[in-house]
Amino acid sequence: xxxxxxxxxxxxxxxxxxxxxxxxxxxxxxxxxxxxxxxxxxxxxxxxxxxxxxxxxxxxxxxxxxxxxxxxxxxxxxxxxxxxxxxxxxxxxxxxxxxxxxxxxxxxxxxxxxxxxxxxxxxxxxxxxxxxxxxxxxxxxxxxxxxxxxxxxxxxxxxxxxxxxxxxxxxxxxxxxxxxxxxxxxxxxxxxxxxxxxxxxxxxxxxxxxxxxxxxxxxxxxxxxxxxxxxxxxxxxxxxxxxxxxxxxxxxxxxxxxxxxxxxxxxxxxxxxxxxxxxxxxxxxxxxxxxxxxxxxxxxxxxxxxxxxxxxxxxxxxxxxxxxx
Amino acid sequence: xxxxxxxxxxxxxxxxxxxxxxxxxxxxxxxxxxxxxxxxxxxxxxxxxxxxxxxxxxxxxxxxxxxxxxxxxxxxxxxxxxxxxxxxxxxxxxxxxxxxxxxxxxxxxxxxxxxxxxxxxxxxxxxxxxxxxxxxxxxxxxxxxxxxxxxxxxxxxxxxxxxxxxxxxxxxxxxxxxxxxxxxxxxxxxxxxxxxxxxxxxxxxxxxxxxxxxxxxxxxxxxxxxxxxxxxxxxxxxxxxxxxxxxxxxxxxxxxxxxxxxxxxxxxxxxxxxxxxxxxxxxxxxxxxxxxxxxxxxxxxxxxxxxxxxxxxxxxxxxxxxxxx
Numbered sequence: 001x002x003x004x005x006x007x008x009x010x011x012x013x014x015x016x017x018x019x020x021x022x023x024x025x026x027x028x029x030x031x032x033x034x035x036x037x038x039x040x041x042x043x044x045x046x047x048x049x050x051x052x053x054x055x056x057x058x059x060x061x062x063x064x065x066x067x068x069x070x071x072x073x074x075x076x077x078x079x080x081x082x083x084x085x086x087x088x089x090x091x092x093x094x095x096x097x098x099x100x101x102x103x104x105x106x107x108x109x110x111x112x113x114x115x116x117x118x119x120x121x122x123x124x125x126x127x128x129x130x131x132x133x134x135x136x137x138x139x140x141x142x143x144x145x146x147x148x149x150x151x152x153x154x155x156x157x158x159x160x161x162x163x164x165x166x167x168x169x170x171x172x173x174x175x176x177x178x179x180x181x182x183x184x185x186x187x188x189x190x191x192x193x194x195x196x197x198x199x200x201x202x203x204x205x206x207x208x209x210x211x212x213x214x215x216x217x218x219x220x221x222x223x224x225x226x227x228x229x230x231x232x233x234x235x236x237x238x239x240x241x242x243x244x245x246x247x248x249x250x251x252x253x254x255x256x257x258x259x260x261x262x263x264x265x266x267x268x269x270x271x272x273x274x275x276x277x278x279x280x281x282x283x284x285x286x287x288x289x290x291x292x293x294x295x296x297x298x299x300x301x302x303x304x305x306x307x308x309x310x311x312x313x314x315x316x317x318x319x320x321x322x323x324x325x
Numbered sequence: 326x327x328x329x330x331x332x333x334x335x336x337x338x339x340x341x342x343x344x345x346x347x348x349x350x351x352x353x354x355x356x357x358x359x360x361x362x363x364x365x366x367x368x369x370x371x372x373x374x375x376x377x378x379x380x381x382x383x384x385x386x387x388x389x390x391x392x393x394x395x396x397x398x399x400x401x402x403x404x405x406x407x408x409x410x411x412x413x414x415x416x417x418x419x420x421x422x423x424x425x426x427x428x429x430x431x432x433x434x435x436x437x438x439x440x441x442x443x444x445x446x447x448x449x450x451x452x453x454x455x456x457x458x459x460x461x462x463x464x465x466x467x468x469x470x471x472x473x474x475x476x477x478x479x480x481x482x483x484x485x486x487x488x489x490x491x492x493x494x495x496x497x498x499x500x501x502x503x504x505x506x507x508x509x510x511x512x513x514x515x516x517x518x519x520x521x522x523x524x525x526x527x528x529x530x531x532x533x534x535x536x537x538x539x540x541x542x543x544x545x546x547x548x549x550x551x552x553x554x555x556x557x558x559x560x561x562x563x564x565x566x567x568x569x570x571x572x573x574x575x576x577x578x579x580x581x582x583x584x585x586x587x588x589x590x591x592x593x594x595x596x597x598x599x600x601x602x603x604x605x606x607x608x609x610x611x612x613x614x615x616x617x618x619x620x621x622x623x624x625x626x627x628x629x630x631x632x633x634x635x636x637x638x639x640x641x642x643x644x645x646x647x648x649x650x
Binding site: 021022030033034037038040041042060061068069070072074075076078079082086091092093094095096101102105106107108109110112113114127129130133134135136214217218240243244246247250251269270272273274275277 | 346347355358359362363365366367385386393394395397399400401403404407411416417418419420421427430431432433434435437438439452454455458459460461539542543565568569571572575576594595597598599600602
């Protein structure tokens, strides 16, 4: 078996230096580090053995399950998680579940097989039986249940705020878009908006949607104005859908925000690039990712007095698709 | 030491079933699989040991290095890689380098420590000395050099096509935006466009930029029209920048495409959501990711006669920011 001494000899450095590289502690210059890594590669030295037998270093892998990284809300979330785990010396195994229970199960199995020390899950298909059995520190991100530690933003309040904004700006024929039924945060914001609209003396229509994909968004936008041609304000289920509605309204010759006001949800980076720029309710995606990672690391380290349910505030971002008065 | 027999006993299934779960071959029902995974977790069974000593199963981890997943071009690329490696039973370790050599080195070190069997790298800071020394199968994605297997799209041709399109549509005061100097694909498309413009009898200006961030894009768009107010066509360095230019032109009361034509690059999903929708040169990002993963897996499996340099074609996507005639 190749030992750490062999690696030190091959690299022409001390055993202590190899140890510092392996344990990622203490200062090692970039050139020296490369030498050690080369020596490890040349000798086909298996760091797993070191990790277990020589240094008892635990795995530093954390699993991150997302629904789909190509939905523009999730890259920000993922970067927040990655930057924070990276800072603390952990690394990310990434999986996109596509909201498919079987795929999620596959990924969790691989996470277990690769000895992850914890998991962040932003999927909608949390299987309690399995998650409980795994006995791994787990943080739900962008979702919450009473059963698990979680980091999320206040969707109910976000929905209320979106509706309140539209109401205050004098809308008369409001269309409220309802997001996919299986996405809990979408339902929270829908409920919040519905509450607020129901409290007001105003007529409104509800328009149901079942995904957040770019293609679907475009066809919903068309359908919305066909079904409800008098709509003068749209509370969109998220920003992608909001931008599609904006686009469709402009195509139909409507002035924004004079004829139709639109408010999105999430504040993805693309909002400020739409024209007119989309008003929206901001979720602090990067910060949510960061705090989920922080919470998970506290749980991995078995710290005491950890706040296991973290709700972050949402915020109105007024751009140009809502009226100024 | 906990053995596979203990796991089988705890789960109430046969050893063969546990083996099928561990090796991910043969059919195992979801419920049975959960039982086995629970048993593994309950017994603190370390699958690494199995992997090495019982089944000689190799690591199935592949490292993916990206510049920054929050740039909308990369999620598509990453999904292509992930879907393909996933199909073949491999899993992805993800790292964002932010084009920082030190960070890249850190990630590669972790990849080595976690025993990855191969690596896909889409960064601009390939350190030949290190990459050679690692002796790991490696595929460059969205970049190419003669030294490594690579999958990329034809940037030179893409630049030529963008310029050709603008020229044919009667532009007279063209501004060509040059992307970041350290990003090779940006330079390729710049060169292609420059060649085509130089061959034509037309005046044009070059406008230099040094990043692709959303914030920078907005300020460049302003600066561009201040410096070159007569611009009637912009060849943007990518879609994000193109959408920012579009936005700024509309703000200044210019009609699109009558007064100003704009062509982007990449065909990120957001193009069809801009208004007017952005004409662009399409890179097949998802397909590039998929083919990079396929190539890497062939290299890992030491297949013969593998084509190690794969150039995918680009394509003009005409939307509404270029004239119809």
